[in-house]
Amino acid sequence: MPYLIDGHNLIPKLGLRLDSLDDEEQLIPRLQEFCRLRRAQVEVYFDGAPPGQVATRKSGAVTAHFVRKGSSADAAIEARLTRLGKAARNWKVVSSDRRVQGAAGAAHAGVLSSEDFAREMSKAKAMPTSKSNHDATLAPDEVEEWLDIFTRKKD
Numbered sequence: 001m002p003y004l005i006d007g008h009n010l011i012p013k014l015g016l017r018l019d020s021l022d023d024e025e026q027l028i029p030r031l032q033e034f035c036r037l038r039r040a041q042v043e044v045y046f047d048g049a050p051p052g053q054v055a056t057r058k059s060g061a062v063t064a065h066f067v068r069k070g071s072s073a074d075a076a077i078e079a080r081l082t083r084l085g086k087a088a089r090n091w092k093v094v095s096s097d098r099r100v101q102g103a104a105g106a107a108h109a110g111v112l113s114s115e116d117f118a119r120e121m122s123k124a125k126a127m128p129t130s131k132s133n134h135d136a137t138l139a140p141d142e143v144e145e146w147l148d149i150f151t152r153k154k155d
Contacts, residue, residue, distance in 0.1 A: 002041040004080055004104075005031070006073050006095035006114070007064075008048075013118040019071065024058040030121065035061035045073035050082055072098050081107040 013024050014030060024046050031042050042062045048057070049066035056110045067076045077100055081088050093104035096118040104111045112120070118132070138146070 001110070002091050003043070003112075003117075004077050004091055004093045004109070005042060005044040005045040005117070006042040006077060006097060006100060008073065009095050009097060010044075010114045010117060013114045016119070024064065025068075028059055028064055031062045032060050034121045034124055037127070045080075047071065047074045047076075049075040078103045082111060084109075 005070075007024060007027055008018060011018055012026070016023055016026050020026065027044070034040065034043055036133055040061065043065065044062060045065045045067060047067045048069050050069065053066055054068040055066050057066075065073075065076060067073050074095070074097055077093060079097070081091075081093070081103055084091065086108075087111040088107035090109075092110035092112050093100060094105075094112045094114055095101060096114045097122060101111045101113075
């Protein structure tokens with residue numbers, strides 16, 4: 001499931017500091033890891049981008065939107081929900097801001113608080129990766145059994 005995330009709302013919930021100069025750059029790799037583990041897609045919005053820094057950057061399954069000063073990530077998320085139209089119901093919005101949660105609900109998108117999403121990220125990281133423990137080698141008697149089955153079908 002794809003997510004629309006209020007980045008500055010999520011940062012402190014992950015133990016990162018909003019007053020850090022590279023708080024956004026610390027969050028993006030964590031979101032990339034979450035996307036890899038959950039096979040998800042994320043659009044994260046950061047407000048307060050200084051002039052010349054307003055941009056959209058794609059890093060794997062994470063698209064980071066840096067919203068200009070004077071506007072807000074909240075407004076950008078609401079505008080994105082509007083552009084999604086009926087497809088918004090396939091997305092989850094991550095924010096603890098009641099206004100954003102209300103807009104998500106009105107668009108029939110899923111809503112997840114930043115705290116709950118931070119827990120979901122922790123769970124995804126803690127889950128073992130799905131590696132097959134099944135040994136694909138056959139014992140000699142199993143090989144003979146299969147050969148008999150296929151030989152009988154040909155006869």
